[in-house]
Amino acid sequence: MKVLKGTFKAANALVTPRKILVVLQFTFAITLIICTIIVSQQIDYARNRDTGYERGSLVFHFMTGDIEKKYELIRQDLLSSGAAVAVCKTSSPLTESYSDTLGFQWEGKDPGDKTDFNFFCSDQHLAKTTGIQLVKGRDFDLRQYPTDSTAMMLNESAVKAMHFKEPIGQIVREDNTAYHVVGVIKDFIMQSPYEPIRPMVVIGAKGWFSVINFKLPANALTSASLKKAEAIFKRYNPDYPFEYRFADAEYAQKFDDEQRIGTLAGLFAALTVFISCLGLFGLATYMAENRIKEIGVRKVLGASVAGIAALLSKDFLKLVLLSFVVAAPVAWLAMHSWLKDYTYRVEIRWWVFAMAALLSMGVALLTVSYQAVKAGLANPAKSLRSE
Structure with missing residues (x-):
């Protein structure tokens, strides 16, 4: 009768275009869910890495205008006013590397050694100002040790x-200058938090700032x-604005690219899950409507609402499971x-896939449960009524 009416549809066929589309949609959704979790893990893994210095209270300002010429006056006023507890000048912010070199020579160096060193300069009190830890020796101190202008820390x-x-x-030489090593500092992150820390030399006041x-x-x-500091900078450098930066804010920018990838993956995952749920x-x-008489017969024969809901739901869970595979x-x-x-990276754990599978199955169950329960509660007398 259905064939003659032209309404025959293979609702329970093993493969249908509708099922293929649902599988494809959930495949994209589960892929994006897994990617979002792993990207988030990678960001957190690097963000929780010890930077090696105290960036929370560290502020820096580029040497614009007359700052370098009047540096000593600015330094003394910052300390005496209570605006700062320690001050130093450096060749670059601690969050960036402006220079590197292959040109250092030392006793016992292998002629074939091509180690590229990060090149950093500081006048004095680097450890006190930044919180970088000294492992051996001491920091630069020009007042107590005048020769520290050619001192070096490694x-x-x-x-x-x-x-x-x-x-x-x-003694470490570069060109015609001989530097004497006075201290060893703990490795700290200057460049990418996702990469190993490179060898670094820190030279004294003879450097550039x-x-x-x-x-x-x-x-x-x-x-x-900061208000006190601003007044001091305005006094000695009136032609330029007081443009300070926090080291922790600059460090946070190192995660911008990965954060952007994670955000986009998360948004696309949410959108794809939503579209998949609509499908x-x-x-x-569609399937509940096509099986309405079957459901009516099952109810007459004693099937429970939970049993009918489970019957309908398991077909969809198979589709989601196939999508996960x-x-x-x-x-x-x-x-x-x-x-x-990334050299410094997170490992891909099995539980990420398990979480994505459980999440997708949970979403699928919530999506189909309404129709499954509705079909189970339907009056069998109406569904079995003769056409």
Whole structure:
């Protein structure tokens, strides 16, 4: 009768265009869910890495106008006014590397050694101002040690690269200048938080400078300290604005690209899940309508609402499970390829895939449960009524 009426539809066929579309939609959704979780993990993994210095209270200002010429006056006023508890000048902010070199020579250096060192300059009190930890020796102190203009500090990676058993007192040359090593500082992150820390040399006041750094007092309001600092900078450098920057804000910008990727992946995942649920809801409605007489017979024979809901839902869970089987390897390959660009990276854990599977199945169950329960509650007398 249905064939003659032209209304025959293979509602329970194994493969239908509707099912294929639902599987494709959920494949995209699950792939994006897995990618979003892994990108978020990678950002958190790098963000929680110890930077090696106290960036929260560290403020820096580029040496515009007369700041470099009047640096000593500015430094003294910042300290005496209570706007800062420590001040130093450096060749770059601690969050960036402006210079590197292959040109250092030291006793015992292998002629084939091509180690590229980050090149950083500081006048004095670098550790006190920034919170960088001294492992051996001391910081620069021009008042107590006038020869510290040609002093040098090495980070731990540089000590390893130079193969120094006892670095303090070693002479390191560059061109016609001989630097004497006075201290070793703990490795700190200057460049990418996703990469290993490179060997670094820090030279004294003989270097070049572009930044003044000052540490805000912990027992005073930040706004009050910055207001004092602004008055001092305006006094000695009136032609230029007071454009300070917080080290922690500059450091946070290192995560912008990854944060953007994570946000886009999350938005697309949410949109894809929503579209997938619309498709799943439509398929559930369609299948429930086509099986309305079957459901009526089952109810007459004693089937419960929960049993009928389970009967309808399991078909959709199979589709979602199939989507996961397709999506899991695709997501793994995509994230494995993306993470290869980072030396310091998170591992892809199995539970990420398990979470994505459970989440997608939960969403699918919530989507189809309305139609499944509605079909189970329908009056069998109406569904079995003769046409």
